[in-house]
Amino acid sequence: MVAHGFSTRLGGVSSGVFHANNMHDKKGDSKENVTENRQRFLTALDLDPEGLFIVEQVHGIDILDVDELVPGQTVELEYDGLVTTRPGFTVGVTTADCLPVLLAARNGRAVAALHAGWRGLAAGILTRGIEAVCSRASCDPGDLWAAVGPGIASCCFEIGHEVVETFLANGFPEPFFHASTSGRPHGDLTGMAAWNLTRDGVVQVRQLGGCTFCESEKYYSFRRDGWPNGLLLSVIGIRGTRQESTR
Ligand SMILES: [Zn+2]
Numbered sequence: 001m002v003a004h005g006f007s008t009r010l011g012g013v014s015s016g017v018f019h020a021n022n023m024h025d026k027k028g029d030s031k032e033n034v035t036e037n038r039q040r041f042l043t044a045l046d047l048d049p050e051g052l053f054i055v056e057q058v059h060g061i062d063i064l065d066v067d068e069l070v071p072g073q074t075v076e077l078e079y080d081g082l083v084t085t086r087p088g089f090t091v092g093v094t095t096a097d098c099l100p101v102l103l104a105a106r107n108g109r110a111v112a113a114l115h116a117g118w119r120g121l122a123a124g125i126l127t128r129g130i131e132a133v134c135s136r137a138s139c140d141p142g143d144l145w146a147a148v149g150p151g152i153a154s155c156c157f158e159i160g161h162e163v164v165e166t167f168l169a170n171g172f173p174e175p176f177f178h179a180s181t182s183g184r185p186h187g188d189l190t191g192m193a194a195w196n197l198t199r200d201g202v203v204q205v206r207q208l209g210g211c212t213f214c215e216s217e218k219y220y221s222f223r224r225d226g227w228p229n230g231l232l233l234s235v236i237g238i239r240g241t242r243q244e245s246t247r
Contacts, residue, residue, distance in 0.1 A: 002104045002111055004236035005045045006149040006208060008218045012037035014230065022220070022230030024054075024094045029230065038233065042090065047237045051088045054233075055079045059119040063112070063132045066091060071242070080120050083112040083132040087240025092233050096220040097212050099151035099189050100234030101197075103129055103144055105137030111236040116151075116193055118159070122166045126196045141201030148197075149234045150219055153211035154178070154188040161185060167192065 012021025013036050018029040023041070025034040042049040053066045056078045063081035066089060082091035091113040093100050098117035105111070114120075114129040130141050137143070154176075164177050164185050173195065176188040190207055197205045212219035212232075220230040 001239045002108050002236065003045045003047055003239055004102045004104070004111075004147060005041065005234070006100065006147075007037075007041050007233045008150075009220060009230065009232075010218065011040060017225065017228055018230045023233035024231040027228040027231070029228075041233060042235065045235070045237075046239060047090045047235065048088055048242070051237065051242055052090045052092055052235065053082055053084070054092050054094060055082060057093065057115045059115075059117050061120055061123045061125040061128050063114075063125075063128055065132070065136075080116075080125055081112055081114040081129050081132065083110060083129070083136060084238070085110045085136050086242065087238045088242030090235050090237030092235040094231040094233050095149075095151065095212075096222040096229055096231050097152040097157075099193055100149035100232070101126060101129065101193055102147045102149070102234060102236040103133045103202075104236060105133055105139050106143045106145060107137055107139060108238060109138070110136035111238060113234060113236050116189070118163055118167075118187065118189060121189060121192060121196070122163075122170045122172070124170070126193060127200055130197070130200050130202065142203050144202050145204045146197045146202050146206070148190055148193050148205065148207045150208050150210045150212050150215075150232065151189050152213045152221065152223060153190065153209075154186045155211055156213035156223065157187050157189060158184050159187050163187065172196075
């Protein structure tokens, strides 16, 4: 059985700028606090905290298959998506404005967590993620569930014209951009993610909504607060007991 969740700032033990549910220690919070926060979050989802995989994200489109890896708190490899087919394994991405997107095959055989900042989204990380899950679960995109988590919304996502041009050059429709009163473009990352998923054949697309920048009580936002700052964690996993790899 597949379980997934998107963390918020609420319910953790971190203090100061990391208040209170920070999910990564790379910006200065203590390992102990982060470990406790992750344990509470994963346990609440009935997922084993010891089976969590996270990678160093680099705004690319490469996806790591973690099936042959040994679970640990952090994998020191650079990818922007993770996929697994193994019970007891949970894959996660950390964000603070970028979009987390979670995918699951309806047959429960494969899941993926994707980090979609504007660069990765424009370059096709969601399409790569869909291919990764479908190939492992032997299913079609129409047999997937997708959940688009909290990110910076179009109210606050002011961008340069070159960002708009990059999206348009990659086939994203123009209506996802509008000009603010200052004349600068704003982009709708969530809308584009949902559009990308639907275009690729995913039927079941849920959007959490909200805005990480606007909702300071609930979410961390790099644009609003800079670094150091906390990070949100979005996870998806296949419940069950981990077995030794049989491949
Ligand atoms: Zn906003």
